[in-house]
Amino acid sequence: MVAVIDYDAGNIRSVMNALRLLGQEAVTTRDAAVILSADHVILPGVGAFGEAMERIRTYGLEPVIREVTERGTPFLGICLGQQILFEESEETPGVRGLGIFKGICRRIPEGEERKIPQIGWNDLSYPRAGRLFNGVPEHSYVYFVHSYYVVPADPLVVTAVTEYGAPLTASVEQGNVFACQFHPEKSAEVGQQILKNFLSVRNGSACGKGTEEKRISGC
Amino acid sequence: MLTKRIIPCLDVKNGRVVKGINFVSLRDAGDPVEQGEAYSREGADELVFLDITATSDARRTVADMVRRVAERVFIPFTVGGGIRTVDDMRSILREGADKISVNSAAILNPELLREGADAFGAQCIVLAVDARRRRVHPDGTPITGRNGDVWTREDGWTVYRSGGRIDTGQDVLAWVEKACALGAGEILLTSMDADGTKKGYDLTLTRAVADAVPVPVIASGGAGRKEDFRRALTQGGADAALAASLFHYRELGIRELKEYLRGEKIPVRL
Numbered sequence: 001m002v003a004v005i006d007y008d009a010g011n012i013r014s015v016m017n018a019l020r021l022l023g024q025e026a027v028t029t030r031d032a033a034v035i036l037s038a039d040h041v042i043l044p045g046v047g048a049f050g051e052a053m054e055r056i057r058t059y060g061l062e063p064v065i066r067e068v069t070e071r072g073t074p075f076l077g078i079c080l081g082q083q084i085l086f087e088e089s090e091e092t093p094g095v096r097g098l099g100i101f102k103g104i105c106r107r108i109p110e111g112e113e114r115k116i117p118q119i120g121w122n123d124l125s126y127p128r129a130g131r132l133f134n135g136v137p138e139h140s141y142v143y144f145v146h147s148y149y150v151v152p153a154d155p156l157v158v159t160a161v162t163e164y165g166a167p168l169t170a171s172v173e174q175g176n177v178f179a180c181q182f183h184p185e186k187s188a189e190v191g192q193q194i195l196k197n198f199l200s201v202r203n204g205s206a207c208g209k210g211t212e213e214k215r216i217s218g219c
Numbered sequence: 220m221l222t223k224r225i226i227p228c229l230d231v232k233n234g235r236v237v238k239g240i241n242f243v244s245l246r247d248a249g250d251p252v253e254q255g256e257a258y259s260r261e262g263a264d265e266l267v268f269l270d271i272t273a274t275s276d277a278r279r280t281v282a283d284m285v286r287r288v289a290e291r292v293f294i295p296f297t298v299g300g301g302i303r304t305v306d307d308m309r310s311i312l313r314e315g316a317d318k319i320s321v322n323s324a325a326i327l328n329p330e331l332l333r334e335g336a337d338a339f340g341a342q343c344i345v346l347a348v349d350a351r352r353r354r355v356h357p358d359g360t361p362i363t364g365r366n367g368d369v370w371t372r373e374d375g376w377t378v379y380r381s382g383g384r385i386d387t388g389q390d391v392l393a394w395v396e397k398a399c400a401l402g403a404g405e406i407l408l409t410s411m412d413a414d415g416t417k418k419g420y421d422l423t424l425t426r427a428v429a430d431a432v433p434v435p436v437i438a439s440g441g442a443g444r445k446e447d448f449r450r451a452l453t454q455g456g457a458d459a460a461l462a463a464s465l466f467h468y469r470e471l472g473i474r475e476l477k478e479y480l481r482g483e484k485i486p487v488r489l
Binding site for chain 1: 220221222223224259264289290291293294295313314315317339340341342343404405433434435458459488
């Protein structure tokens with residue numbers, strides 16, 4: 001069962017619809033017990049960093065997210081759900097993020113003919129192999145809507161980048177914690193494949209038991 | 220590289236598509252879900268549903284349609300028509316639409332843009348603008364707009380509202396700049412002069428608005444040939460181009476159009 005964390009983020013319905021299309025049983029919840037017992041956890045997100053963190057804390061979700069990611073439950077942050085996994089953001093200086101990834105969120109650099117937010121379909125390049133992108137050819141297009149992007153302290157966690165004035169981090173992977181800046185739930189067939197790949201990741205505690213698990217990094 | 224977007228627009232009345240594509244494979248050409256799926260399969264980058272229902276229970280019908288579309292269509296879509304309040308916006312976004320578009324309601328109450336952007340983020344708020352080239356006296360005498368502005372430029376455009384029936388007297392560039400400052404995250408710009416002519420988008424208008432605002436601009440009105448899209452996306456400076464009847468009546472296929480654009484070195488998703 002997939003737990004989609006409900007903290008009033010705007011794209012929950014779309015994420016649920018995409019999971020349903022894949023035939024995946026899923027619930028939206030902010031119940032710690034449900035999240036901790038899920039096979040996969042998704043943290044969606046649309047909106048601003050500060051407000052999102054405030055709601056995460058109001059609902060008491062910070063320790064739950066920390067625990068479920070430490071347990072090795074496959075975890076996917078989407079869009080703002082990726083950004084708040086980092087330590088802080090230029091969008092809301094002074095507000096502490098979840099800090100599961102080291103690094104910060106920066107505003108997309110201003111530039112000639114470059115509009116902010118980036119809205120639309122952009123292609124992916126892979127600095128290294130990421131499990132979310134099995135069967136997704138390089139330069140596939142995915143849908144972005146964002147003004148900020150993550151800059152991880154450890155560049156080795158970056159599995160996909162997209163070019164928008166500069167190479168922007170599009171996806172990260174660290175152990176069984178995955179995140180993407182684009183919206184797989186709105187990225188047509190490519191997005192479906194990415195979600196399918198995420199759902200095929202098994203809990204990190206099973207590391208080394210099978211061919212698939214052997215590929216898990218960081219465990 | 221960020222691609223230019225091709226966006227079919229579907230007119231919807233009482234939850235049914237009024238002018239729908241006539242794919243033989245469709246069981247029900249009036250079903251917004253089937254239409255949306257067909258366009259998505261063809262390679263549309265986004266969809267716009269424009270609700271033209273005039274009845275008082277329209278809101279519920281629209282919310283129901285949005286829910287059904289979101290369950291089956293996995294590309295972004297915008298819903299517009301008759302949205303007057305933040306609650307209207309919420310009821311549509313909650314059901315799975317990615318953006319809402321407002322037109323007359325924002326003209327009558329510009330604060331709606333700010334309230335919407337504060338509640339949902341500017342990326343959800345599309346301002347639809349119906350623009351008409353200003354009529355000037357043949358001898359060049361300045362004309363006075365309804366709000367007292369004196370216009371001398373021949374190349375200006377005025378904002379119309381209520382489906383193009385009412386001249387608001389506002390200058391298009393002044394309105395879009397103000398709207399973006401308030402919270403509009405994208406402009407859906409329709410040229411009333413070009414709309415329906417199939418002679419091409421109004422490139423001067425599109426370029427003027429694209430240069431005036433920091434947000435993406437969707438060109439609309441006048442598409443007749445593939446070249447019109449190329450021009451809107453290059454000379455016009457648009458980020459996306461929208462068309463309705465051209466796609467509906469199969470005069471131009473989206474895939475064929477995008478292949479042409481790629482051949483013309485315009486980045487598109489194929």
